[in-house]
Amino acid sequence: MKNYWWKILGVLILLYTFFMGLLTPLKTGISDASPLSLHVGQSQTVTVTGYNSFFTKEKEKLRAWLKLPNGKALAAKRIDVVDDRVAKITFEIPAYLPVDSKVKDFTLLVDSPVDGASVLPGGISVTQDTVNLALADALWPNDEISQLHEKQTITFPFRNILGETIRNTYYHVPLWMAMFIILTGGMVFSIKYLVKNDPDADRKAMALTNVGLLLGILGIITGAIWAKYTWGKYWSWDVKQNMTAIALLIYGAYFVLRGSFEDAEKKAKVSAVFNIFAYASLVPLLYIIPKLTDSLHPGAGGNIAFGSQDLDSTMRMVFYPAIIGWALIGLWIGEIILRTARLQEKVMDAG
Amino acid sequence: MLDRCNKCEKLCCEENFTDLSARHKGQDKRINIKTMLVVSKKAIATCTLLALPLTFLLAQQETDFMRSMGKMYVVVAVIAAIFLGIIIYLIRLDRKLTKLEDQIKNHG
Numbered sequence: 001m002k003n004y005w006w007k008i009l010g011v012l013i014l015l016y017t018f019f020m021g022l023l024t025p026l027k028t029g030i031s032d033a034s035p036l037s038l039h040v041g042q043s044q045t046v047t048v049t050g051y052n053s054f055f056t057k058e059k060e061k062l063r064a065w066l067k068l069p070n071g072k073a074l075a076a077k078r079i080d081v082v083d084d085r086v087a088k089i090t091f092e093i094p095a096y097l098p099v100d101s102k103v104k105d106f107t108l109l110v111d112s113p114v115d116g117a118s119v120l121p122g123g124i125s126v127t128q129d130t131v132n133l134a135l136a137d138a139l140w141p142n143d144e145i146s147q148l149h150e151k152q153t154i155t156f157p158f159r160n161i162l163g164e165t166i167r168n169t170y171y172h173v174p175l176w177m178a179m180f181i182i183l184t185g186g187m188v189f190s191i192k193y194l195v196k197n198d199p200d201a202d203r204k205a206m207a208l209t210n211v212g213l214l215l216g217i218l219g220i221i222t223g224a225i226w227a228k229y230t231w232g233k234y235w236s237w238d239v240k241q242n243m244t245a246i247a248l249l250i251y252g253a254y255f256v257l258r259g260s261f262e263d264a265e266k267k268a269k270v271s272a273v274f275n276i277f278a279y280a281s282l283v284p285l286l287y288i289i290p291k292l293t294d295s296l297h298p299g300a301g302g303n304i305a306f307g308s309q310d311l312d313s314t315m316r317m318v319f320y321p322a323i324i325g326w327a328l329i330g331l332w333i334g335e336i337i338l339r340t341a342r343l344q345e346k347v348m349d350a351g
Numbered sequence: 352m353l354d355r356c357n358k359c360e361k362l363c364c365e366e367n368f369t370d371l372s373a374r375h376k377g378q379d380k381r382i383n384i385k386t387m388l389v390v391s392k393k394a395i396a397t398c399t400l401l402a403l404p405l406t407f408l409l410a411q412q413e414t415d416f417m418r419s420m421g422k423m424y425v426v427v428a429v430i431a432a433i434f435l436g437i438i439i440y441l442i443r444l445d446r447k448l449t450k451l452e453d454q455i456k457n458h459g
Contacts, residue, residue: 018430026421051421163421171429218436222429229417229425333440340447347454 010328017322021170024314027151028053028115029158033108033123040128041095043077048087048110050118051158055081057114064089065145066106066124072098075143096136097128109145116151118158157312161230169315170322172222178326179215180286182208182334187279190272202268203345205275207337209254211330216248231296240290240297247285250278
């Protein structure tokens with residue numbers, strides 16, 4: 001029992017992440033609106049499709065705005081609720097827009113006391129025939145956006161492109177984090193082998209690297225599935241995808257290298273040195289190069305990092321435990337590999 | 352591709368079919384373990400070969416299924432992939448241990 005507690009802990013943490021990660025609903029959002037382009041000077045109705053929305057509850061308190069990035073907003077004239085998911089919102093757009101371009105993207109904002117405020121960022125484009133800022137200032141109502149509600153229950157953020165796949169943050173990303181922790185452990189044991197010349201340290205390094213490679217391969221497969229339904233392709237030749245593939249190939253070479261030695265001591269020494277260099281290449285490949293160039297992944301150049309927008313406090317409650325859980329399960333599998341390797345050594349010695 | 356041997360009702364591939372039937376002409380009703388291993392390996396390979404294009408077809412035709420319910424099934428697919436990956440890894444580990452056990456048994 002004494003040696004089992006951390007394995008049980010790992011399983012419990014993962015169970016928690018699966019339950020919390022799958023059962024917590026998403027925040028209310030706007031999944032669609034039509035038409036997406038409007039014209040000035042007329043009353044126009046936009047049919048809004050909500051996600052996880054309850055428009056019929058307190059429907060007289062439903063409010064909506066078209067909002068510009070500069071804060072100027074236009075309140076809806078009328079809101080007709082069709083059902084919980086569909087509402088028809090009518091805007092009376094003045095003849096001129098308070099912007100110096102003919103076409104401008106507006107953010108659609110819907111507020112409900114039940115669902116809280118939800119947005120379709122930059123989703124509605126409005127066209128005007130001529131730009132006239134003076135007239136626009138006179139005509140534009142500048143409605144105030146105030147007293148927005150917040151959904152009271154525990155929810156995960158709603159992102160239009162992601163939808164429910166935002167939950168993959170708990171099943172794809174922690175694999176990489178756990179892989180990094182475990183490969184760090186492998187590197188430490190490789191150094192330990194070179195310092196102390198202890199063959200068991202080499203076996204430990206091998207076991208941890210083996211599990212790290214498993215987590216990495218799982219990470220790349222889950223990433224490809226997620227990418228197919230978010231970016232459109234299993235493999236977009238995104239810089240982070242390519243660099244992780246290279247990192248995995250380097251670690252794959254570690255095992256090819258191990259398999260090509262007859263002499264046990266030579267094998268241990270060369271592979272320990274290789275492992276340290278492989279780890280040294282892991283950091284720039286996974287974390288530095290993707291940050292320098294444009295990438296589809298968040299946290300890379302041209303794309304915002306995991307800020308409060310991508311990973312809010314409720315997501316952190318599941319995301320961080322998931323890293324620990326996968327790391328513990330990885331250690332468990334690594335321990336089994338280690339015991340197998342020790343057994344193999346004994347058989348080899350006896351045979 | 353798969354067929355049943357008319358003597359023992361066991362599944363076997365076409366290539367091995369005659370081979371197996373020939374074996375039954377003799378007195379031995381048991382199937383050689385080695386042959387069974389070859390057969391099962393071939394069966395697994397065939398199933399994988401059949402299943403792969405099938406999944407791709409499904410993925411192409413039923414993109415609406417994967418995208419329904421706010422793409423919830425993408426999360427399901429990701430979790431299933433992790434599960435399958437770990438299972439395949441465990442099977443490999445299991446085989447390695449079986450081999451070791453055999454070695455220990457043979458060496459006394």
